[in-house]
Amino acid sequence: AQSVTQLDSHVSVSEGTPVLLRCNYSSSYSPSLFWYVQHPNKGLQLLLKYTSAATLVKGINGFEAEFKKSETSFHLTKPSAHMSDAAEYFCVVSDEWGFQKLVFGTGTRLLVSP
Amino acid sequence: DVKVTQSSRYLVKRTGEKVFLECVQDMDHENMFWYRQDPGLGLRLIYFSYDVKMKEKGDIPEGYSVSREKKERFSLILESASTNQTSMYLCASSITGTGSYNEQFFGPGTRLTVL
Numbered sequence: 001a002q003s004v005t006q007l008d009s010h011v012s013v014s015e016g017t018p019v020l021l022r023c024n025y026s027s028s029y030s031p032s033l034f035w036y037v038q039h040p041n042k043g044l045q046l047l048l049k050y051t052s053a054a055t056l057v058k059g060i061n062g063f064e065a066e067f068k069k070s071e072t073s074f075h076l077t078k079p080s081a082h083m084s085d086a087a088e089y090f091c092v093v094s095d096e097w098g099f100q101k102l103v104f105g106t107g108t109r110l111l112v113s114p
Numbered sequence: 115d116v117k118v119t120q121s122s123r124y125l126v127k128r129t130g131e132k133v134f135l136e137c138v139q140d141m142d143h144e145n146m147f148w149y150r151q152d153p154g155l156g157l158r159l160i161y162f163s164y165d166v167k168m169k170e171k172g173d174i175p176e177g178y179s180v181s182r183e184k185k186e187r188f189s190l191i192l193e194s195a196s197t198n199q200t201s202m203y204l205c206a207s208s209i210t211g212t213g214s215y216n217e218q219f220f221g222p223g224t225r226l227t228v229l
Binding site: 009034036041042043044045046049090100101102104105106107 | 118145149154155156157158159162164172204206208210217218220221222223
């Protein structure tokens with residue numbers, strides 16, 4: 001079965017410094033991978049997705065992620081954190097193709113200090 | 115703009131009550147999902163539906179049932195609410211594509227407290 005592991009439950013950065021949120025996946029086939037973001041008291045919003053095209057995926061708000069098959073990783077990065085980036089981030093892998101099921105990681109809370 | 119709405123943002127119920135959570139999407143999506151979100155556990159799939167009147171169990175269906183009488187509406191039912199069902203409930207929908215791209219669109223969530 002497909003699964004994802006988010007390696008950090010919390011990440012703290014200062015505004016203007018780089019962001020790295022780590023995610024490893026396990027899949028028996030070529031997966032689709034996603035990062036979703038959830039701001040306080042809001043629903044989840046798609047940040048970016050990988051669907052076997054380019055391995056470096058650019059998303060909204062300056063985020064990007066690189067699919068590395070050899071390392072089974074899909075880490076999320078941003079060159080310079082902004083206060084508005086403080087939120088919870090979920091790494092997600094597609095499960096059974098056809099029924100559109102997704103498998104979520106446990107989440108990483110990003111804290112951004114001034 | 116795509117939209118998934120949930121009937122309540124906050125709900126307080128008593129143990130043993132029957133609880134209905136409603137979700138409506140306006141995107142003509144085939145697939146709809148109910149998740150619960152708990153701290154440290156991420157989102158866990160309760161039930162999903164890939165067509166009207168069709169339903170499939172997710173990872174944690176115990177204590178829940180669902181109803182999908184119309185394409186745009188998917189209801190989650192707690193037959194007899196218990197305190198361990200206190201959680202945030204999220205509804206989502208997606209289109210059935212021919213590729214591997216499975217983006218789901220989420221509602222704002224319903225925070226349910228069972229006393």
